[in-house]
Amino acid sequence: MDAEHVGGEKQILRSVSLDSLRPSRQRATLRFRDDTGAVNFQKLRRVPVDVPRDRRDDTLLRDLDSMLRTKLNIGDPALEQIDMDGSHGHQYHPSPVLEPNFNFAMSVKGNSRNSNPLTIKSDTDLLAENLKNATDGEADDDAEPYCDDDEEDFANVDEIDGPIIGRISPSTTPSKTSPVENSARPNAREADFNLPVSETFQKNLDRRCFELNTSHTELTNDSMPDVGWKLDDFYGLESELQDWFTSTDHTYLAQLRSHFVDKIKDPDMFLCDEKYARAEISTMVANLENNMDSNLMALTYTSLGCIVYADDMIEHIFIIKRNNILLVQVLPQLIGVFKKISAACRDDKSNLRRKTTLLFYVATTLFFIISVCIELRDEYSGDVTNCITHISDAGLLKYLTGYIEYWRWNSRLSMRIRNINALLYKALVLQFGDNRRCKEVKRKLYKYHGISHSDDKSNRLTLSPLQFEAFSEDITSRFPAYDMPATPLAEHIDNSNSLSQFLEIPRSKSRNSINASLSVPQQHLATPAPSPPSSPAKMQFSEGLRPRKSFQTNMSYPFLYPFDDDSTDATFREKSLAESQDNSNNNTAVPYSIEEASKILADNLQITLDCKQLWYERDLFMATERGWRDEDDDKLASNPYDYSGMENPQKLEEIEVMKRVSQYYSDCLAGLGSLVFVMLQVIESNLSNINYRPEDFPNQASIDAVQPHLEIIRTKELSLRVAVGVLNVLLKWFKVNHVLKFEHLSLLIYDAKYINICSSLLGKYSENYADKALRKMLNSNYSFWGVCSQEYKTRPVAALDDGRFDTNILSSFAYMLRILRKVTGSKTHRLKCLPLSIGLIFKRYYRLFNLSIYHPILKIIKELTPFKNKRWKSEHMDLISGVYLYERLELVDNWVTGKDIAGELNDACGQEIALRALLQFYNFTHYETAMHDLGYCKKSSSSLNMFTKDSERLNSLV
Incomplete structure (x- = not known):
């Protein structure tokens, strides 16, 4: 007190x-x-x-x-x-x-x-x-x-x-x-x-x-506003058609109406009578050879929706849909005209101004037709199917890819590469499908191959075959006589001498390098039932010496001591043991926790279509290494994952889509490298963009002075979305078709230095990301619908509202992050190429709440975290917490701690080499013609025969 x-x-x-x-x-x-x-x-x-x-x-x-x-x-x-x-x-x-x-x-x-x-x-x-x-x-x-x-x-x-x-x-x-x-x-x-x-x-x-x-509402964090936006490949005609045009393109639109009026005698009847409209369109297409310019401009004005005859934008979009559905019937002729004009712009050296203008007209017509078919895929399925068939028969995708490849080596302004890239992007989305259609096709393919595809992934935790293999090795090392529950995994083949051994390496605790520093059991293995030793006593050291001791069990040795599990009801345990003995003929007594864990993991094992495809090709690769497979092997001819020659009498949608993907890969395998190079050049061109804020300009006159520069930035950002969109669509559909197609394209993107380019661009935009996404920066005032509104009958003053968010720049960031995730996913050698500042860049993109942006970031963080120190983890704890909040958990989640980091780093280079060898084998085995275009050739049978070589050498010595 x-x-x-x-x-x-x-x-x-x-x-x-x-x-x-x-x-x-x-x-x-x-x-x-x-x-x-x-x-x-x-x-x-x-x-x-x-x-x-x-x-x-x-x-x-x-x-x-x-x-x-x-x-x-x-x-x-x-x-x-x-x-x-x-x-x-x-x-x-x-x-x-x-x-x-x-x-x-x-x-x-x-x-x-x-x-x-x-x-x-x-x-x-x-x-x-x-x-x-x-x-x-x-x-x-x-x-x-x-x-x-x-x-x-x-x-x-x-x-x-x-x-x-x-x-x-x-x-x-x-x-x-x-x-x-x-x-x-x-x-x-x-x-x-x-x-x-x-x-x-x-x-x-x-x-x-x-x-x-x-306030009576719940408190929200102002530092992380919610962006109500979702990534998609197509955002509707209002947004997609406007992104096709730039401010310089509207000069071409002024002279289109006069040619339409000259060709169509009764425009009102053309807009009301479908039969009359079809006849007039056929007449204009038939006269393209005689009068190319006038008829093509009239067809373009028809595709644009006859702007002057619309009352407002709603009616204008309705006319666009109606007219372009009618133009599907003449699509083969239009594709032929497009190839002819584009080839002239590529090869000719005279009169290029007229030819590049005609190329813009015919490319605009094709773009509008394809965009309308994407929009009306469900409503006009018959016309859309005809459009897809016409594009496939004409080989438009192959032609566009080859056109871009030519531009890489001989670039010309008359080739209008920006419009060609945008046309290829929309054609890929139409031929293959958008995100929603990709999920449907994938689910149907799983059902077609008899693989369970759980739709309730968020409610059931699963594990991969590699994780189950690691768990099996740990249980076998501790209890050698215990048989694991039966699973549909691939058979174990001795591949210690095969290059494919580095493709999938199970990281079990028994293989962990830390076991080398742990003490071995003190009793001999033959000693019956030894008593467990007491906990090791800590040695007394002076004040200055306090070494850190880790008392862990050496997982590479069997379990030596008896066990007594009384934590479970005896009746339930006897029943469980009886069921396990009946199922696996296993009479070895193990702790109940081990038996229960084995059963849980075996029941929740998820084998994806990617795993089965990879196992199938790996078996062929190993058989070829050992010389077990002949050239005319029946296993190669009966490949269940080769959709190109698969019969489809029932006309299943998923098989038809897979055939189109396989056909594109076969036709464009030699040009994929050039396609990736051009797209990365487009991405890299945005590194010089300069963003302006409204407060930097005191009056409207100064803002008008920078409008040309703002329009250039808008055009480059539109091209950025198209470039990353093309790569994302190809990666997504190649993975659905075959995992090695996906790996080949991701390898080309990685070799083209995508990681450095993407990291630099993300770092440049990271400071102004929030303001850019929320439209707080200065933007170009050009609008295609605003130009069209000046010719409407009602002549509305207000233009189209672009909304609160910049969907173009958000889509570009989401695509870039997804591509980065797909290129570096589960590949330690490529993860090491990420810059040290990638975590700080990701934290800046974490400021706006949006799952389309979050998912690829958090997946990369999940794989990158085990290789970082404690300081890095403490500085990026918000991202690590986001993995648990927004990502799907796994049944075995040891990514923060517990991974064999030394083993993964040692095997990283071997994994990359083995993957490249398997890709070369796959492409040369299935697409030999395309590989010949890349310079690969098949060795003769005499050079493959060891005995022939020896006999030839002996004959030369004699």
């Missing part, structure tokens, strides 16, 4: 235990000062001691609240509503704890039953009140204090830290005025010992507190 002299008389100060607050009648025999405020407040209320238990508990809470208010300077004007006769309508609320040296007045929302909010007073106000009432310390002698019979038991138990500024006087009631009014009173002393706070900051605090009081 503490002692203090006040007024010449010794006053005893005691610490009050919060658990011992109860009334007492010993006040008359004690002389001490209770600075908790409970005495003064008791006198104010005059509540009798012998009250019922429920009333007494409420009284204790009130006294505790009074004590906290006095110690922590927290005033509660709501307590004024308590009647003097002991009636109470106030419910106790825990008071918030303020930080020291922080002076502000704010109101927080109280309980719904209390009409008055809880007011937090400043230190200056309470200090002034306490100094004023300092002489009233002994005015509460008649009140009954709270104390304990034995004061020694609660001395210095729960004393509240911090200085005591004052106490509540019984003669002073809490003020009903606001803290600002209290501080403005003339009798209040202006004494503030806290750090100064500016008026602007104080007003912001008061405003924020008022918002919290008046």
Whole structure:
């Protein structure tokens, strides 16, 4: 206990235990000062001691609240509503704890039953009140204090830290005025010992507190606004058609109407009568050879929707859909004209201005037809199927890819490569499908091959065959006689001498390099049932030497000690053992936890179509290495995953799509490298973009001066979305078709330095990512629909609203991150190529909440985290937490710790070499003609025969 002299008389100060607050009648025999405020407040209320238990508990809470208010300077004007006769309508609320040296007045929302909010007073106000009432310390002698019979038991138990500024006087009631009014009173002393706070900051605090009081919604984090946007390959005609044009292209649109009027004698009937329209379109197409310019411009105006005959944008889009569906019937002729004009722009050296203009017209017509077919795939399935068939028969995808390949080596402005890239992107989406269609085809393919494809992945945790193989090795090393449950995994083949051994390496604990530093079992393996040793005792070291010891079990040795599992019901355990013996003929007794874990993992093993395809090609590769396979092997001819020659009498949609993907891969295998190179050049061109903010320009005249530059940036960003969109569509559909097609394209992207280009571009845009995505930067004011609105009959003033988000730049970022994830996924050698600052870049893109952006980032972080140190993990804990929040968990999740990092780094280069060897074998085996174009040739049979070589050498010696 503490002692203090006040007024010449010794006053005893005691610490009050919060658990011992109860009334007492010993006040008359004690002389001490209770600075908790409970005495003064008791006198104010005059509540009798012998009250019922429920009333007494409420009284204790009130006294505790009074004590906290006095110690922590927290005033509660709501307590004024308590009647003097002991009636109470106030419910106790825990008071918030303020930080020291922080002076502000704010109101927080109280309980719904209390009409008055809880007011937090400043230190200056309470200090002034306490100094004023300092002489009233002994005015509460008649009140009954709270104390304990034995004061020694609660001395210095729960004393509240911090200085005591004052106490509540019984003669002073809490003020009903606001803290600002209290501080403005003339009798209040202006004494503030806290750090100064500016008026602007104080007003912001008061405003924020008022918002919290008046708001009835859940609090959200302003630093991570939600972007209500989802990635897709097609966002509708309103957005996609506008992205085709630039500000310089609208000059070509002015002269189209006159040619349409010359060719169509009755435009109104053309728009109303479908039969008449088809006849006029056929006539214009038939006359293309005689008068190319006029007829092609009339067809282009028809594809654009006859702008001048539309009342508004809604009717304009309706006419676009109707006319382009009619143009599907003449699509083969239009593709032929497109090939002819584009070849002239590529090869001719004269009259290029006219030819490049005609190329723009015919490319625009094809783009509109393809975009409308994507939009109306479900409504006009027959016409869309005809369009897909015409494009496949004409080989448009192969021609466009070859055209881009030629541009790589001989670039010309007349070739209009930007429009060619956009046309290829939309043609790929039409021929293969968008994201939704890709998921449907994948699910049907799983069913076609008899593989279970669980749609409820979020509700069921699974594990991969590689993880199950690692678990099996660990169980076998600990319990050699135990047979694992039967699974549909591939058979074990001795591939220690095969290059394919590095493709899939199970990382079991028994193979971990840490076992080499662990001690071996002290007893011999033949010792029957040895007793487990006691825990190793730590050795005594001096103060300076404290080595870190790790007592772990060496997983490479069998389990030597007996076990007794009594944690499970005996009846259930006997039944489980009987079932396991009947299923696997296993009579080896193992701990029940091991048996249960084996069963759970075996039941939740997920074998994907990718695994089966890879296992099939790996078996062929190993057989070829050993010389077991002939050239005319039946296994190669009966490949269940080769869709190019597969019969499809039922016309299954998934098989038809896979045939188109296989055909494109076969036709364009030799040109995929050039396609990737050109797309990466387009991506790299955006590194020079400069973004402007509205506050950088004081008036509208200066903004108009930079509009040409803004239009150039817009055009480059549109080309960026097209480039990454082409790569993403090909990667996505190649993986559905065959995993090695996907690996081949990802290898080409990796070799073209995509990781460096993507990291540089993401780093450049990371500072302004939020403002760019939320349209807070200066953008070009050009709009295709705005130009068309000037020719509508109603001539509306307002243009098309682009929305809150920049879907173009968001799509580009999402595509880039997905490609980066697919290129580096499960490949340690490529993960090492990521820059050291990639984590900081990802954190900047983590500021806006959007799962389409989050998913590829978090998947990369999940694979990158095990290779980083503790400091990096602590700095990027928000990303690591995001993996658990937004990504699908696995049944065996040891990616943060527990992985064999040394083993993965040692095998990284071998895995990359083995993958390249398998890709070369796959491409040369299935696509030998395309590989000949790349310079590969097949060795003769004489060079493959070892005995022939030996005989030839011996003959030469003789």
